[in-house]
Amino acid sequence: MNCYCGTNKTYQECCEVFHRNNGKTDTAEQLMRSRYSAFVLANGDYLMTTHHKSTRPKKEKKAIVKWAKSVQWIKLEVLDTSKGSKDDIEGTVTFKAYFFENGNVDVIHEKSAFVKENEQWFYLGLSR
Numbered sequence: 001m002n003c004y005c006g007t008n009k010t011y012q013e014c015c016e017v018f019h020r021n022n023g024k025t026d027t028a029e030q031l032m033r034s035r036y037s038a039f040v041l042a043n044g045d046y047l048m049t050t051h052h053k054s055t056r057p058k059k060e061k062k063a064i065v066k067w068a069k070s071v072q073w074i075k076l077e078v079l080d081t082s083k084g085s086k087d088d089i090e091g092t093v094t095f096k097a098y099f100f101e102n103g104n105v106d107v108i109h110e111k112s113a114f115v116k117e118n119e120q121w122f123y124l125g126l127s128r
């Protein structure tokens with residue numbers, strides 16, 4: 001079975017590596033993908049750890065986990081990336097995340113901003 005994030009690797013070879021190392025990814029896209037997989041698995045700790053501390057929604061953690069469990073995740077499509085490579089300190093990833101909620105297909109279409117601090121990527125929020 002392919003990883004939840006849609007690569008042709010298994011979960012063990014792909015996002016689980018990052019779920020076990022607290023999100024030490026090489027690229028912003030890898031972090032984004034691993035965060036999608038964390039939504040699928042309702043891994044609230046990982047979603048908080050990989051969210052930059054300046055924008056981390058700590059108070060919403062329970063609600064996020066509850067919501068992530070309540071929907072049925074379908075797939076992730078990464079549409080575009082800018083910077084976010086090993087040698088960058090910022091980057092964006094544009095994606096679509098599809099899920100069923102209350103019997104309907106819904107989609108999150110977002111351009112996300114990422115920053116690197118102490119050699120680690122973090123999700124900052126919507127890119128402006």
Ligand SMILES: [Zn+2]
Pocket residue numbers: 003004005006007011014015016033034037
């Ligand atoms: Zn993955």
